[in-house]
Amino acid sequence: MESKSQYLGSLVLIIISCLLYTMFNQLSSNMTNIKTSFEKNYVQEDASFIADKKLNNIKDLESKFNMSIEETRSIDYSVSKDKTLRIFSENTKVNIPAIIEGKELSGKDILIDPAYAKANELKIGDSIKLYNQNLTISGFMSLPNYIYPIKSESDLLNDPNVFGIAVISKDDFNNINKGSSSYSIKFNGDKNSVDSKIAQFKDYLKSENIVIFKWTNISENPRVTYVGAKIDGINKVSSSMPVAILLLTCILTGIVMWRMLKREPVVIGTLYALGYRKREIMKHYLMYPLSIALAGGIIGTILGTFTLRPMLNFMVMYFNMPIDSASFSIKYIVISILLPVIFLSICGYFVVNKALKCSPVELMRGGKEKGKVSFIERKLKLDTLKFSTKFKVREQLRSIPRSIFLLLGVVLATMLLLYGFAAKSSIDFLMKDTYENAYKYQYEYVFNALQQGTPSKGEAFSVSPFTLKSDNKTGFSVYGISTDSKYISLKDKSGTKLNTDKIIITKPLADKLKVKPQDTIQVVNKLDSREYSITVDSIAETYVGEYIYMSLTKFNAMLKYPVNSYMGLWSKDKLSIPENKLLRAATIDDFKKAFDSMTQPMQYAVGTMSFMSFIIGLIVIYVVTSLIIEENKESISLMKVFGYRKKEVYSLILNSSSFIIVIGYIIGVPILLASLSAMFNSITKSMNFAFPVTIRYTYVLVGFLVIYITYEISKVLSRKKINKISMTEALKSGME
Structure with a gap:
């Protein structure tokens, strides 16, 4: 009671550290389990692609390559000027929608993601007009390939106020008679051989003269990988912050105990002289840190378990996954309680043991260090x-x-x-x-087929996905842009504007590949599986995107595309382009x-x-x-x-x-x-x-x-x- 403020301070710090440890570790464990079960139970794709021809032999392909393949139709429906709802046809084999609330689709129904519904005040039973159809919201759902529902793969953040996803039946989608098609594939059997199976499947498509316009492996899909990155971030916080606070608590408790022992050397010396053993005195003084550690650990752990459900609900605002129930790992509960007990016991033992090294006579005289002046003080x-x-x-x-x-x-x-x-x-x-400084366009349009000629409006560009030859898991995009581009302004480290006629690599990709100017990298195009050599001229000091930029002429020549061909347009103003010609549009x-x-x-x-x-x-x-x-x-x-x-x-x-x-x-x-x-x-x-x-x-x-x-x-x-x-x-x- 004489030092209640010090002990209360230690208690509060232990409660905070155990609360954080329990909350973050339980959250990370639950997020990992929820993500894993979601991906497994609802058949998350291994890859998706867009081809220039329709695949009519799907059953034969499934048998030949031991996989499931399903055509997915999609379309971006403009709800209003600034609001888009991406509509998908219902899948039954790959990327099956998980019903979070409500019921499955029947005639004239629609499923939407819960974040979009909450942001736009939509409820189950409400009606949504989709082109010429009135559809009823039958429930809320999640898609395994859209866990983090961003509009474009180059986006970093999602905003449910302006973008959401929805699923309707195949019949209702056919009635719309619009949209584009893509294919989702899931291989059966050993997951370690997925890369080789993908390569074999690509070779087959190539042999059938089927041109792949876009290919995305699930390991490169930011709508999924961002979730893993977030969980990694939680793991780092859960391992560092609580331990730092616990170490601080150990120092505090050690100081308080040392001060207490300095006040009581005469008492300890007298107890020694009366026959009390060192072990008995040690046990008495260790009761202080042990009682604080145990009380703080239990209270903090209990509070941490209560915060789990609100934190999971908070995470679902960003990551669209079904949460059936929250599970508590006994391991983290036990560690949360034992950690402060072990830390403070060790700290207390060393402090008390140091004091008890003195003889009874020395202790009764006030201890060895009474009135001792430190070396630093003597020198100053x-x-x-x-x-x-x-x-x-x-x-x-x-x-x-x-x-x-x-x-x-x-x-x-x-x-x-x-x-x-x-x-x-x-x-x-x-x-x-x-x-504001690098990307000066307002609208970006990507076509679902190669375009030729000079566009009447906007600035033409092309883009294609690549991987390193030495590591096919390291993917990035190569852009072909105009040599006098008005919409891409890249600068080097000194702030000097770079000439877009040169080959320029962005800083994130340069850091990842450890590339310097004049270095040559060997790459493989993900669409045609051909190998290419690219020599980098400059590094752009921009932080978003793992990209390589070159002139559109060089891009077409390298990939053997027709002269004056392009894949997309950048523009300051909104362009009138038919939806059935677009792969995506973003602002x-x-x-x-x-x-x-x-x-x-x-x-x-x-x-x-x-x-x-x-x-x-x-x-x-x-x-x-x-x-x-x-x-x-x-x-x-x-x-x-x-x-x-x-x-x-x-x-x-x-x-x-x-x-x-x-x-x-x-x-x-x-x-x-x-x-x-x-x-x-x-x-x-x-x-x-x-x-x-x-x-x-x-x-x-x-x-x-x-x-x-x-x-x-x-x-x-x-x-x-x-x-x-x-x-x-x-x-x-x-x-x-």
Whole structure:
């Protein structure tokens, strides 16, 4: 009860660390299980492709290649000017829609994804007009190849307010008499041989003179791979943040116990002399950290389990998967409770064992280290300083562990506080760098067949998917663009605009392939399986997309396409192109709206992290301040006897840690940026963009103000303790 603030601080930190550990690990485990069962139960494709001819021998192909293959019809229906609903025909063999709520399709029904329904206030039983048909929403569904429902594969963010997916029956789709066809394939048997089976199937299509216009393996589909990247990110957070807080708690508990043992050497020495064994005394003092660890572990774990369901519901806002029930892994519950017990027991044992190494006589005389001056303090020339400065410096040097604990606490609070701000700054920079400076078009149209001639409107371009010859799992796109392109503006590291007549590689792809200018890479076209050599001239300092750009003339010559042929158009204005000629259409505004939609929940995340950092910072600073006050009771009492005013006492005692707060914040900012950079580089390995980590100076300033205000609040709370110390404390000490 004498040190309740310190023990309460330790308890709260353990609760926070166990809550985070349980929540993130249970969330990651459930997300992995849900994704795996969803992909298996509803037959996620191994690949999908678009061909120039209709496949009429599907049953023969299924038998020949031991696979399931199904034709999927789709069309983008413009609900309004800025709102698109992608309609799919119902599959029964591959990419089967999973009913989340409601019932299966019957005549004149439609299934839609729940995020789009929620964003647009649609309910089961509502009617949707689709061209000349009125369809009734029979339920909400998920598609195994659209777990993260983005409109285009080059998009980073989804916005359910403007884009959603839906499924209707094959009969209803045929009545529309519009749209394009693609084929989804799923191989049976050993999954390790999928790549070789895909190669054999491509060779067969090539031998039948069937031209593949687009081919996407599931391992390259961002609508699926982004989910895995998110789960990896959760795993990294679940393993680092709780352990960091636990280590902080160990230091705090160790300091508190060491201080307590320094107060009681006479008691311990007397117990030794009376015949108490070292083991009995050790057991007595270890009850403090053990009871705190056990209580904090149990409370934190229970709170963590309660947060699982809300977190799963939150994740489903982004990833469209059916969640039947949440399962709790006993492993993580046991580890969450045992982790603080083990950490604090080891920490407590070393602290107590060090104190018990002294003999009973030494302990009864006050211990070996009573009045000991540290090496650093002896070396510093403090006599030339003012008394107030000298007092504050000595206060820190005479308790190095306490100062280290405060420093680490401020560093951790800084990293938590600025985590959300850094993420938002980085995304802002990514948006401005890519979608304002690099890509200047508003509309992008990709045709479902090769076009020839000079377009009357818009700027022509072509695109084709490739892989490395040495690693067929490393995929990227090669663009053919106009030599005087108005819509693609690429710059090098120095900010100089690059000539689009040269072969240019984007920074994310250059980093992944470890390519430098003038390097030659051997690649394989995914559509025709032919090998090509590409020599890179320059690296573009843009962060979105793993692309190689070359002139449209070089592109056509390399792939042996007709002169003046192209696959798509970029334009500032909306073009009138028949839907049945388009493979896809997208706008930059779609991405910007998706970005705005994504930053709204990020604001809540920033608020939550800021509150958590405030609590941790307040606990750490208040506990250290309390320790300083309790260790200086005699000095504070003497100051009052000598006539020091309250403000002077406050300044000497409470302001001694000010420079540690500043140093901790300064150290915390670069550590945060370095850790975020490492984490984002690891996460984005499976994505087609790099994540530049940056933070605005205004956010850094705001963060410092929050940390320093936290420090000031802890000082205000600690004033009561100073006021309670009476002048008689000095007399009592002298009598003892």
